[in-house]
Amino acid sequence: xxxxxxxxxxxxITENKITARGVQVxxxxxxxxxxxxxxxxxxxxTAFIGPSGxxxxxxxxxxxxxxxxxxxxxxxxxxxxxxxxxxxxxxDPVQLRAKVGMVFQKPNPFPKSIYDNVAxxxxxxxxxxxxxxxxxxxxxxxxxxxIWNEVKDRLDASGTGLSGxxxxxxxxxxxxxxxxxxxxxxxxxxxxDPIATAQVEELIDELRSQYSVxxxxxxxQQAARVSQKTAFFHLGHLVEYGETGQIFTNPQDPRxxxxxxxxxx
Amino acid sequence: xxxxxxxxxxxxxxxxxxxxxxxATPLMKRRxxxxxxxxxxxxxxxxVALLTLAIMLFTIIRDGHSAFYQAxxxxxxxxxxxxxxxxxxxxxxxxxxxTTIGYARILGESLVKHLADEGLVVEGMTDKxxxxxxxxxxPARLRDRVLADTSLVGQTVTxxxxxxxxxxxYFKGRVTREIAERDSxxxxxxxxxxxxxxxxxILSSQFNWSFITAPDAxxxxxxxxxxxxxxxxxxxxxxxxxxxxxxxxxxxxxxLEEFAPKNRLTDLIEVNISNLAAVPSIVYGILxxxxxxxxxxxxxxxxxxxxxxxxxxxLPTIIIATRAAIRAVPPSIRDAALGVGASKMQTVVHHVLxxxxxxxxxxxxxxxxxxxxxxxxxxxxxxxxxxxxYPASPLDGGFLDPASALPVQVYSWASRSDPAFIxxxxxxxxxxxxxxxxxxxxxxxxxxxxxxxx
Numbered sequence: 262x263x264x265x266x267x268x269x270x271x272x273x274i275t276e277n278k279i280t281a282r283g284v285q286v287x288x289x290x291x292x293x294x295x296x297x298x299x300x301x302x303x304x305x306x307t308a309f310i311g312p313s314g315x316x317x318x319x320x321x322x323x324x325x326x327x328x329x330x331x332x333x334x335x336x337x338x339x340x341x342x343x344x345x346x347x348x349x350x351x352x353d354p355v356q357l358r359a360k361v362g363m364v365f366q367k368p369n370p371f372p373k374s375i376y377d378n379v380a381x382x383x384x385x386x387x388x389x390x391x392x393x394x395x396x397x398x399x400x401x402x403x404x405x406x407x408i409w410n411e412v413k414d415r416l417d418a419s420g421t422g423l424s425g426x427x428x429x430x431x432x433x434x435x436x437x438x439x440x441x442x443x444x445x446x447x448x449x450x451x452x453x454d455p456i457a458t459a460q461v462e463e464l465i466d467e468l469r470s471q472y473s474v475x476x477x478x479x480x481x482q483q484a485a486r487v488s489q490k491t492a493f494f495h496l497g498h499l500v501e502y503g504e505t506g507q508i509f510t511n512p513q514d515p516r517x518x519x520x521x522x523x524x525x526x
Numbered sequence: 527x528x529x530x531x532x533x534x535x536x537x538x539x540x541x542x543x544x545x546x547x548x549x550a551t552p553l554m555k556r557r558x559x560x561x562x563x564x565x566x567x568x569x570x571x572x573x574v575a576l577l578t579l580a581i582m583l584f585t586i587i588r589d590g591h592s593a594f595y596q597a598x599x600x601x602x603x604x605x606x607x608x609x610x611x612x613x614x615x616x617x618x619x620x621x622x623x624x625t626t627i628g629y630a631r632i633l634g635e636s637l638v639k640h641l642a643d644e645g646l647v648v649e650g651m652t653d654k655x656x657x658x659x660x661x662x663x664x665p666a667r668l669r670d671r672v673l674a675d676t677s678l679v680g681q682t683v684t685x686x687x688x689x690x691x692x693x694x695x696y697f698k699g700r701v702t703r704e705i706a707e708r709d710s711x712x713x714x715x716x717x718x719x720x721x722x723x724x725x726x727x728i729l730s731s732q733f734n735w736s737f738i739t740a741p742d743a744x745x746x747x748x749x750x751x752x753x754x755x756x757x758x759x760x761x762x763x764x765x766x767x768x769x770x771x772x773x774x775x776x777x778x779x780x781x782l783e784e785f786a787p788k789n790r791l792t793d794l795i796e797v798n799i800s801n802l803a804a805v806p807s808i809v810y811g812i813l814x815x816x817x818x819x820x821x822x823x824x825x826x827x828x829x830x831x832x833x834x835x836x837x838x839x840x841l842p843t844i845i846i847a848t849r850a851a852i853r854a855v856p857p858s859i860r861d862a863a864l865g866v867g868a869s870k871m872q873t874v875v876h877h878v879l880x881x882x883x884x885x886x887x888x889x890x891x892x893x894x895x896x897x898x899x900x901x902x903x904x905x906x907x908x909x910x911x912x913x914x915x916y917p918a919s920p921l922d923g924g925f926l927d928p929a930s931a932l933p934v935q936v937y938s939w940a941s942r943s944d945p946a947f948i949x950x951x952x953x954x955x956x957x958x959x960x961x962x963x964x965x966x967x968x969x970x971x972x973x974x975x976x977x978x979x980x
Contacts, residue, residue, distance in 0.1 A: 330864060332788055359867035369858035371877060381876075382866035432862070439866055 278303040278443060278473040279324060284338035286319050286328065293319050295497045297338075301443075301490075306465060306474045308488035308505065310481060312520065315494040317477045321445050324475065325361035326354040342443070359386050362436035366448040368428035370420030370435070375412050378420040378431055379403060382439035398438055405471075406434035407464050426457025430464065437468070444468060446476040450483065462487050481521055485509050493517045586955050593953025596734035596749060597694040598686050599660070599723065603636040605672060607680040616676045629665035629672075630657075633687065646722045651715040659716050661688035663743060663750030689729065691748040691946040693720050697731060700945060737953060741914040742930065742938075748946035751939070753954055755913050759829050759929030760961065762917065764898055766833030766925060771844050772890055774837075776879075779848035779886075784874050803842035810839040811903030819907060826908030827928035829917065835907060836897040843896070847889020851882040884976040891969035895962050901933040909934045932958040 279301040286294035294316040301307050309317035319328065326347060328334040339346045347357050359382070370378050379399045382388075389395040399416070403409040408430040412423070420431055429449055436444060446465070450458040465487045468474055478484050484491050485505060492502040493516075501508060501517045512518045545551055550558070609628045613620045634657030641647075641656060664687035672678050688694065692712035695701035697720070706712045723729035740752025786792045814835035818824045824831050855878050863873040879886075904910070909931050917927035930938075932954060939951040 325865070327861070327864065330860075355867050355869045357867075358865060363861075363865040365858060365861055365865065367858055369856075369862040371859065371862060372881065381863075381868075385866075385868055385872055385876075435862075435866055 276303045277301070278305075278343065279475075280341040280344075281320075281323075282339050282341075284320065284323060284336065284340060286316070286323060286337075287335045288331070289333040293497055294323075297499045299492060299499060299502060301473060301475060303473045304469055304471070305490055306469050306476060306488040307490045307492065308484035309475065309477045309492050309494060310479075310484045310520075311494035311500075313479075316497045317492075317494040318447055320494070320499075321447055321475060321477050324443065324445055325358050325363055327358075327363065329354055359439045360441055361443040361445060362439060362441035363445040364429070364432050364436050364447070364449050367452050368425055368432050370423070370428050370431050372419065372421050374417045375403075375420050375423075375431060376416040379434050379438045382435060386439055388439065402434040402438040403431075405437050405468070406430045407460065407467070408434060424457070426453050426460055429453060429457065429461055433461070433464065433468075437472070442472065444472045444474045446474065448477050448479060451479060458483070481509070493520060495520065586952050586959070589949055590952025590954075590956045592698045593737055593949045593956075594734055595698075595731045596737070597689045597697045597720075597729060598732040599637070599689055599729050600684060600686050601637055601640040601728055602682050603633060603668070603685050604682045605668075605679055606632055610672060611676075611679050616679060618673055618676060621673060621676065621679075624669075626665040626669055629669045630660075633657075633660055633664055633668060633685075640728070641719075641723070644726055644728065646719065646726055646728075648715050648718045648722065651719060655713055655716055656719065659689055659693055659720065661690050661747060661749050663747045664688060686732070688749045689720065691944065693717070694749050695946055696720060697724075698949065700949075737950070738957065741916065742912060742935065743914070744912075745942055745944055748942075748944050748950060751947070751950055753932065753935060753957055755916055756930040756932045756935035756954070757957070757961075758917055759832070759909065759913075760898060760932045762829035762920065762925055762929065763832045763836060763931060764894055764965075765920075766830060767836045767840060767897055768890070768894055770833060770837040771840050771893065775841055775844035775848055775890065776886060778841075779845050779852055780874055780879075782845075783849050783852045784870065784878065799842050799845055803846060806902075807839050807900055808902040808906065810835050811906030813838065814903060815906045825926055825928070827911045827913065827930075828926045829929050830925040831907050832904055832909055832929075832931060833925075835903045836900060839900065839903060840893040840897045843893040844890050847893065848882070848886045851885025851889060852878060854885060855881045880976075884973040887972045887976065888969045891965055891972070895965045895969075898962060898965065899933050899958065901931075901937050904931050904934050905937070910938055912938075932961065 277300045279299070281297055281299045281301075284294060284297040285292070297316075297320060299320075309321060311317045322328045323336055323340060324347075328336060336348060340348060342357070342360065346352070371381065373381075376399055379402050380395050383395060383398050389398060400409065400413075403412060408427060411427060412418075412431075420428065423431060429452075433444075433449075449465075450461050453461065462483065465474055465476065469489075476484075476487065488505045490503065491505040491508040493500045493508065493512075493514075495516050501512060501514045503513075508517060509521055512521060607614065609632055610624050611617075611621050612624070634653070637660060638653045638656050664685075667687070668685060690712070692701050692706070692709065693716060696706075696712075696717050701709070701712065701717075703714050703717060706714050706717055720729060736750070737752050738757065739754045740750060741755045742752070743750040782792065782796065814831060818831045818834050819826050824834075859877050859881065860873055863877045864870075868876065909929070911928060911930070913928045913930050915928070917929040918924035936951050936954045936958065939947045939954060
């Protein structure tokens, strides 16, 4: 991919996957996210950028209700996944998370075999009837995460014994194994070296064909490289949201311009 | 600077704000000295601790090792049918009517005869003095042997019998001739005879298995006292305590650590668990006495009650250790499991518990080890009672039978008047330490086996 071509990159999908309206998040008395409205498109990579503490990770964690695990967190507003409010009391977050997979900042494979890492999700969600089907899902997921060739001979080896980049791709394989519709990535490359980063970025671009990918990143270059849409967060506000090319070349808001040119952040 | 290097005379004097690196500044010297002192303090503390441990072990082993050896006489005994089986029918029911007094006479007569046959004579020694050298416990053991095998009646069998505690003490250096002169329980002639018997090979010091297996014995028979009942009692209590504490402790810890909302109530519970860990153990004894014995009506001296009291006492420690182990599991693992859609419960059971297992087991076993050495609360629930019958097997309700416990046995022996119990007391401490050593070794082995890196 080439940074220079971001202007030409167009978004041909118009179908909304996630619609957020008036989302407010409080941590205790701290108002962390203020009135966020976003439409996240299907089969698109959407990048959230912004300085530390701006709320981009908080918003990402709202999308699969991982914030539920934080006792003091309170979410208001509505987030619709294909028209269904995920904060509806009838929604079980466990079911939601099978549809909205997540990859974390630090590679966090389970201290189990590579096979078990990937098979865990399908197993608990009852996606397979027998071992052969499970084997197939594991292979498909590992292939999709572009790690199959590296690990196919040692599926019984521990997932924690892989290198950082391989671990992160294993985590991506684990996330796609449950066949999610949306893939959330919270700074997936911040713990990786440049080569592993390049591999993961390439992978993200491939994943776009099947999933709606939302990625939080500190690196504006990365956002520019992998995303079609970019949202800039600042101090809990969604400042600007648009096509990546437009955000990086012709930002509408002076705060966005200051950030991408390195004056705030 | 030119390419030509300046000679030393021409070298410009550089400002020496920090002084030369080759000489230490006064501040640096003080800092280094403080560091050296700190090292010395640390080493001194370790040396003091190790020295104390060494002294403790040395005195215990010095005083206690002799408990494992016992002066034993070996001589032939003719089991006189006229004495033990008056009816001549070999009927066990009839034979049980003969008390140990009859067997004591057989033993005494046989020993007197054997010594005469061997030609061992001490001037002025009466037959009664010879008979008194035999342990008061020996007739009972002979009686048990004959009742178990009636074919022995009328035969001459070789028996190993303990000498009395004083004669045994003579060989262990506890009893001297000067003491014997003032002691009504032993005479100097008996000691002379003991020397002769040792030369003749009739009397020797043998490893004393019955110290580990036999039940306790009365003040008059220190040589027969053993740890059997106490060992069984401790074993039963540890088993029950383990069964009670592990599920309660783990369930409470998981709830508090993973599920409980953080509010005033849980804060209060947490503070109280920490406080309970510091409550003196004797308080748990009173509690156990009031609740389990007086209120619930469970029998006193029972391993079940002991285990319940020790469970109450150990639970706070185990909960604290288990919570620490659960907290040590990195949150990223929980995130990972929740992220793929595991429920809270699945996250805990599939991922958190396996990773915390080594810590939980270690904490539990160390908690049990400290409970195994606990004396105070057991005194209050009657475990200090003099128990000479083994508790039945657990399947036959043995958990409700009276039993003793190792630390309590140490205490009760240490408080008896006969000096022969001092070595028994120390010997019991050695057995207790070995017991604890194995428990701790088990903790380490389990830890190694279950330990996984992430």
